[in-house]
Amino acid sequence: MxxxxxxxxxxxxxxxxxxxxxxxxxxxxxxxxxxxxxxxxxxxxxxxxxxxxxxxxxxxxxxxxxxxxxxxxxxxxxxxxxxxxxxxxxxxxxxxxxxxxxxxxxxxxxxxxxxxxxxxxxxxxxxxxxxxxxxxxxxxxxxxxxxxxxxxxxxxxxxxxxxxxxxxxxxxxxxxxxxxxxDQLLRGKKAIVTAGPTYEAIDPVRFIGNHSSGKMGFAIAEELAGLGAEVTLISGPSHLSTRNKGITRIPVMSSDEMLNAVEKSFPASDITVMSAAVADYKPAIVSAEKIKKDPADFNLELVKTTDILAKAGSSKQAGQILVGFALETNDEEANAIKKLRKKNLDFIVLNSMNDKGAGFGTDTNKVTIIDKSLNVTHFPLKTKEAVAKDICRKIIELI
Structure with missing residues (x-):
């Protein structure tokens, strides 16, 4: 037994x-x-x-x-x-x-x-x-x-x-x-989960960021570890803590730090779930000193960050499972399917900012899972822990 x-x-x-x-x-x-x-x-x-x-x-x-x-x-x-x-x-x-x-x-x-x-x-x-x-x-x-x-x-x-x-x-x-x-279903599997926001420095005091709390990613990491997986949780700034001893947490601050951490772990991973809200842009130049507010106008030049999910998708090997997230405000399913195909994902988890109780900072989420065969599964509003179970069930089906 x-x-x-x-x-x-x-x-x-x-x-x-x-x-x-x-x-x-x-x-x-x-x-x-x-x-x-x-x-x-x-x-x-x-x-x-x-x-x-x-x-x-x-x-x-x-x-x-x-x-x-x-x-x-x-x-x-x-x-x-x-x-x-x-x-x-x-x-x-x-x-x-x-x-x-x-x-x-x-x-x-x-x-x-x-x-x-x-x-x-x-x-x-x-x-x-x-x-x-x-x-x-x-x-x-x-x-x-x-x-x-x-x-x-x-x-x-x-x-x-x-x-x-x-x-x-x-x-x-x-x-x-x-x-x-x-809990034996994922024993012996190695998993990566990214979670939380990234902070892109403007100067030693200010940064570009977003409202992601990391709750969804942390819930997924806990569920994967509970199923027996060896989990590496790569998290941007978050006050959350982990409970399961099977989780190794790697704290990062910027998108570049998250990229480096993912690149080190990805080749050996069986399962990668990219739930972090990574900044799309970062300042072209980071000031070494605090920028004074003397000018009436202040212009900040931004450059694109590296698309970590796309980079992982381009190097994905047979047998590796890659899961992405899409937070959309319009044409939700169409945009999610485009991202699914472009980034070589096994399935994508779609959130809509139009759904009450979903999105950043909440304890609940309402998601739609779309796989690469374009099977679409809609879920009602649930706790993020319950959503994590739904996501992991889909991963287990693929394995």
Whole structure:
């Protein structure tokens, strides 16, 4: 089984569904996983730590330190240890804390330190689950890249019948097992992702740039790494950080620096996704000193930058996959197809600035994928993490 040997951190919150955590722990251990359990204080009222410690064959963590010895239970070490962090059951209270970064217990502090994929299985009563605040909180933590294992429909502890019942342990186990199976699909592949803007210097203070945040490229890099690829992320200026240890980040500033980084890595790459918003022009002369604002008029001579995507396309070898992006404002599909053909791409991801919620700086995107056979697939507005999954599914199809 793909789950054998995996290190799984199981978070248990205070819910009547906590009793299911015992069966879930047993299933994971029986499959060969190394399981460590973190319980909230409220969870210990529903199921004893001794039960989960016996089943997991590991100590159970519930406080920041051991009261008898004072020894520290490091949330940072726990977050780094795990291959997956599974929170089941995830209560409305804990989901709200995850959404807003509150860490008043060991479980939520570990969540903020986790470098691995995080899965959560909601468990609560029907009205709590349907409440707009809960639905908003679920959407928020999904936008952060966390993965929901959806609750089922059935009889609830209140006596009501409806949604909110935690997925059964067997369902959760199958979900996690499938995830670990699918993460092997790109193992052994080398990938390049470019992300963010480039800044083209005018003088030591000023530059030509754009509003790209890098969010789309970073999401693609995380998804490729999650699928097992060895990822080189070449990023222009961005405040974003990476989570997966399979990502090597190369920071660059200008289009020339990005070109050099791509040229070094491209010959050995299997997959290259060029999502960076590279400047089309740069100043012909960069002033060594800050330009004074004395003249009433100021003229800046610009020259074209090297088209990195076209250069990669011209040297692409059989077996290499090259993906480009097109951000258009008019004649979107026609312009994207022209770019696809001209630059020898396997497929192009089209954004339209006319679509609300798409483009620079947002947490969402609305894309159309066009491949070299001119198959066109339209997608609805999604989080950039979800868009990254769609792009990677297309890459896997081609491989």
């Amino acid at each position: 793909m789950i054998e040997g995996k290190k799984i951190l199981l978070g248990v919150c205070g819910s009547i569904a906590s009793y299911k955590s015992a069966t879930l722990t047993r299933l994971l251990v029986k499959a060969g996983a190394n399981v460590k359990v973190i319980m909230t204080h409220e969870a210990t009222r529903f199921i004893t730590p001794l039960t989960l410690s016996t089943l997991s064959k590991n100590p159970v963590y519930s406080t920041y330190y051991k009261e008898d010895t004072g020894e520290w239970n490091s949330h940072v070490e726990l977050g780094l240890w795990a291959d997956a962090f599974l929170i089941a059951p995830a209560t409305a209270n804990t989901i709200a804390k995850l959404a807003y970064g509150l860490c008043d217990n060991l479980l939520t502090a570990t969540y903020l330190s986790a470098k691995c994929p995080v899965y959560f299985a909601p468990a609560m009563d029907l009205d709590m689950w349907k409440h707009p605040s809960t639905q908003r909180n679920v959407r928020l933590i999904e936008e952060y890249g966390n993965i929901q294992i959806k609750p089922g429909y059935g009889e609830l502890a209140s006596g009501l019948t409806g949604e909110g019942r935690m997925a059964e342990p067997e369902e959760i186990f199958s979900f996690i097992e499938h995830t670990f199976s699918s």
